[in-house]
Amino acid sequence: MAGSHRSGTRAGRWLLIGVTVLFFAVFLFAPLVVVFSSALQKGFGYCLAALADPETVAAVRLTLLTTCIAVPVNTLFGLCAGWAIAKYEFPGKSLLKTVIALPFSVSPVIAGLMFVLVYGSGGWIGPWLEAHHIRVIFAVPGIILTTLFVTLPLAAHELIAVLEAQGREEEEAAWTLGATGRQIFCKITLPKIKWGLFYGVILSTARTMGEFGAVSVVSGHIRGLTNTLPLHIEVLYNQYDTVAAFSAATLLALIALATLAAKAALERRTERRRDRPAPAQATSGREEWTWA
């Protein structure tokens, strides 16, 4: 009985492992291999030449510009929102906590359309912007704004969770000890949340660089001007320029892999900190008392 039971478990175990590995191979590993092999099918030199194409370089530059603006802004906003939500009580707090996740639940295409409706020539403030010769839609500002919107909750979500879990006792303790607001933030809060902060930055960087749907709606696809890297890849692919498309795609794939590696390293680090064994003295229930 016991033996058959055990062998049944073993069969189940191999089945589960088999399905998981197969799934990984088909849906994750194979596409990644295809990206790299397609990029390199005409040789390494051709791949590099494709990347050096002025329009690709412009796309990379625009993506980097967007990232350099969106990630710091989102991180700063995340810190403010996290601090406000975790440390203060105010009316509408729970509403704010719900609304902050809105960009997660709205389809990116809808997000893009929303921006067109607000800033586009037929939109709410579009005519006013046009009168002042400010182009938002089908221009770089629109790309940055929509990217900001779509990636807004990433850092904030992470930081709200960390800050809420920390509570505010340590900050209060520092306050009673005479620390100023800046000292409290730099010496107490920041060291506590730094890994959460880093994690949030990594996530929003990855998402900012890869954003397609929302940006696609507002960009206007002007080659060399308003095409970000993901949009440029689509253009190349639609022109049957597979090697160039996949060469550009390797850039995004490499960024994704680097993000993953950073995230894994981070998780291993926090786990090690948590598992750091406490000395026997601290774990024993009874303390050593020598008050004589």
Next chain:
Amino acid sequence: MGVTLRSVWKTYKRTAVLQDVDLDLPTGKLVALLGPSGSGKTTLLRILAGLEVPDHGAVLFDGEDVTRRPPGVRRAGMVFQHYALFGHMTVFDNVAFGLRVLPLKNRPLPWEIDTKVRELIHRVRLDALESRYPSQLSGGQQQRVALARALAVDPRILLLDEPFAALDAKVRVELRRWLREFQRELGITTVFVTHDQEEATDIADLVVVVNQGRIEQVGSPSEIYERPASAFVFEFIGRSNVLPLNAREGKWAHDLLSRVLPDSVSSSETVRAYVRPHEIDVHRLRDRGTAVKAVVERVHPHGAVVRLVAREAGGEHRWEAEISRDRYEALKVNIGDTVYLEFRSVTIFTPHRKVVHSWTLDPVREEFQQPQRG
């Protein structure tokens, strides 16, 4: 340093947490803020620390108004209930924190900070542990780190929020006796919050009983126990039996009350009457008319005394009596035996007065006006 609170009010989300609190804490005393959870005692402590600002009223340190002064400026050292140690800093860095954040012109030199921190760590007996992190310390050790950290900035007053609640029972008693001695040595005015009346009466010079955002009584531990100012204090401090005052179940108590307090029996909801367990004599035979006939249900030996729980014959009311072990052995009572309970004295509270009715002495009446409320 002497501390004064003058008609302090505090409201959270339309609930009055503190109502018109007046309090004078003399210099150098160890003061317990005692009350049930939600009584406002922690809010009171946080107002003293400067972590909360009262809606009305004033906080005075040695006569100087510090109501709106932030905590660091008023130099109130605080030990939090869960210690709130800085988890990413060693014991040494935790204790040194208050000195290292001083403005540059007041900050001691690094070697002066070192000397002072080492001395404090020595005083709280953590010498070998200065490079440990808080997560590597036991609860009692963490608490002493929190204490040393609070003392590093030479506070004018030391505030402790439920300092012993998170410790196990044995360590708790040792640590509170140690704190008592330590506080005497320092001579610094110290206020601690507790919900444990034994803890408060064991070490405090002065006990402040707080209930529903108001101060019920301020006094030495023996004053609080022997001359409780209100029904709440009587019930909260020490053990007590409540007399059933409804005419059906507690007929004899009702009759007693109508003799002692003829004018207030009609409104018996506002009248409370109590007997302390040690003021009940237990007899095998009835020898006084007012004795209550009861059946012994449980017997709890407690060192030199024995507690008996007995159910009133023909009723549901249970009485707890505390008799000496000698008396218990002389009585030879067992569970299920019938006994007669005689009360030496009953304490009765009406909204405005307190009456102690005693049988052993001549029926003495001790009456006084309770402090008027709101």
